[in-house]
Amino acid sequence: MIRSVIIVGAGQSGAVTARTLRRLGYDGGLIVVGDETAPPYQRPPLSKEYLAGEAGLDELALLGAEWCAANDVELRLGTRAAAVKGREVELDGSAVLTADALVITTGARPRALPGVAGERVRYLRTVADADRLRADLVPGARVVVVGAGFIGSEVASTALGRGASVTVLEGLGSPLQRIVGARLGQVCGALQRDSGVDLRTGVSVTGYAETADGARVTTGDGQVFECDVVVVGVGVRPNTELLAGFDVDDGVLVDPYGLTSVEGVYAAGDVARHHHPLYGRKVRVEHFDHASAHGTAVAKNLLGRATPYSAPHWFWSDQFDRNLQYTGHCEEWDQLVVRGSPDTYDFVAFYLRGGRLEAAFGMERGGEIAVARQLIAAAAVPDPRVLADEDVDLTDLL
Numbered sequence: 413m414i415r416s417v418i419i420v421g422a423g424q425s426g427a428v429t430a431r432t433l434r435r436l437g438y439d440g441g442l443i444v445v446g447d448e449t450a451p452p453y454q455r456p457p458l459s460k461e462y463l464a465g466e467a468g469l470d471e472l473a474l475l476g477a478e479w480c481a482a483n484d485v486e487l488r489l490g491t492r493a494a495a496v497k498g499r500e501v502e503l504d505g506s507a508v509l510t511a512d513a514l515v516i517t518t519g520a521r522p523r524a525l526p527g528v529a530g531e532r533v534r535y536l537r538t539v540a541d542a543d544r545l546r547a548d549l550v551p552g553a554r555v556v557v558v559g560a561g562f563i564g565s566e567v568a569s570t571a572l573g574r575g576a577s578v579t580v581l582e583g584l585g586s587p588l589q590r591i592v593g594a595r596l597g598q599v600c601g602a603l604q605r606d607s608g609v610d611l612r613t614g615v616s617v618t619g620y621a622e623t624a625d626g627a628r629v630t631t632g633d634g635q636v637f638e639c640d641v642v643v644v645g646v647g648v649r650p651n652t653e654l655l656a657g658f659d660v661d662d663g664v665l666v667d668p669y670g671l672t673s674v675e676g677v678y679a680a681g682d683v684a685r686h687h688h689p690l691y692g693r694k695v696r697v698e699h700f701d702h703a704s705a706h707g708t709a710v711a712k713n714l715l716g717r718a719t720p721y722s723a724p725h726w727f728w729s730d731q732f733d734r735n736l737q738y739t740g741h742c743e744e745w746d747q748l749v750v751r752g753s754p755d756t757y758d759f760v761a762f763y764l765r766g767g768r769l770e771a772a773f774g775m776e777r778g779g780e781i782a783v784a785r786q787l788i789a790a791a792a793v794p795d796p797r798v799l800a801d802e803d804v805d806l807t808d809l810l
């Protein structure tokens with residue numbers, strides 16, 4: 413039986429793992445190590461309400477000092493784990509901790525854009541990043557966002573809301589294209605343009621320079637964009653460098669139980685590439701709900717409950733006054749069925765492969781996405797005509 417656990421990484425997954433262990437009655441030693449100084453907090457508001465100045469840090473809290481004291485959890489903040497070898501954690505400053513089990517929840521960090529560096533360049537991952545960026549987003553500020561993925565698009569939306577003028581530069585043909593595909597990416601692009609974003613697609617950043625009173629971003633097709641601040645949102649890299657002797661391949665590899673290749677060491681959240689029984693392959697995703705659910709599953713497995721992690725993924729994004737949601741996982745599909753009206757940004761689209769529903773994406777359609785999630789979990793092969801027919805209640809398919 414496990415009598416001591418160390419969780420490395422005090423973010424969403426780490427906090428949920430700790431909370432679940434205590435909720436399920438684990439009463440052994442529990443240490444959570446995190447390199448940030450703020451107690452664990454939720455990141456999604458950092459590009460939305462928090463960046464807009466509409467929510468405070470206290471509203472984002474995941475694991476407060478009081479809860480930790482009451483539940484006998486040792487929260488070691490401002491402490492970086494320099495290396496993990498077997499079940500040993502070497503902290504910066506050379507102290508070494510060991511436990512019966514470790515959980516690696518070190519998340520991911522923004523991917524740097526080569527050649528773009530300076531006083532006016534921003535990335536967004538932490539509350540400190542958000543504080544700094546918020547100060548830049550004043551009325552009239554000229555903001556260039558590089559990358560129209562979820563973070564870039566949300567920052568563009570919030571910056572517009574704060575009165576900035578916003579140009580988004582995207583290498584692909586449309587925003588969010590890697591996830592939702594070209595057709596619905598075009599819909600996301602139209603939403604951005606209708607909202608006031610100067611969206612440029614199919615462009616790559618080739619030069620960056622700072623001047624006395626601003627910055628200049630150059631693209632491969634010779635365009636020059638003058639701005640006050642540049643926000644780079646071109647993806648993330650998993651924080652795996654500290655792991656010595658683990659199987660790592662774009663994330664630390666874990667089985668459906670969250671176990672790494674090293675005995676007694678689990679991993680969850682953004683840092684882990686997990687084998688998903690439903691998709692039949694390994695995936696690494698960067699979503700809030702996944703980070704929580706994966707942490708919960710790992711906590712159960714630590715306590716011997718043998719819980720494979722198998723629910724379809726789900727995430728949301730709020731941008732340009734629309735709620736976007738996606739469920740499942742589908743990189744290639746042979747049929748795309750649209751229900752509703754993409755023109756008015758009120759629709760849900762279903763991605764099918766070999767007739768089977770693998771993913772769904774929608775705007776303002778949370779209820780139908782929830783149904784789609786259940787259908788995906790059941791490996792359903794729904795009739796495409798029924799999916800497209802607004803007169804049919806999708807719950808009839810369950």
Ligand SMILES: Cc1cc2nc3c(=O)[nH]c(=O)nc-3n(C[C@H](O)[C@H](O)[C@H](O)COP(=O)(O)OP(=O)(O)OC[C@H]3O[C@@H](n4cnc5c(N)ncnc54)[C@H](O)[C@@H]3O)c2cc1C
Nearest residue numbers: 421423424425447455456493519681682698699700703727
């Ligand atoms: C701005 C922003 C907006 C987002 N919006 C959404 C959204 O709308 N919807 C959605 O589904 N998802 C969203 N996400 C994604 C979601 O927040 C992440 O998937 C989730 O936070 C991942 O949790 P995690 O615990 O794996 O990693 P994290 O929350 O990143 O936690 C990892 C922690 O480990 C720490 N750490 C790293 N290395 C070490 C080390 N060596 N030693 C000690 N500590 C270490 C990190 O500093 C961090 O505190 C957003 C993310 C960001 C950044």
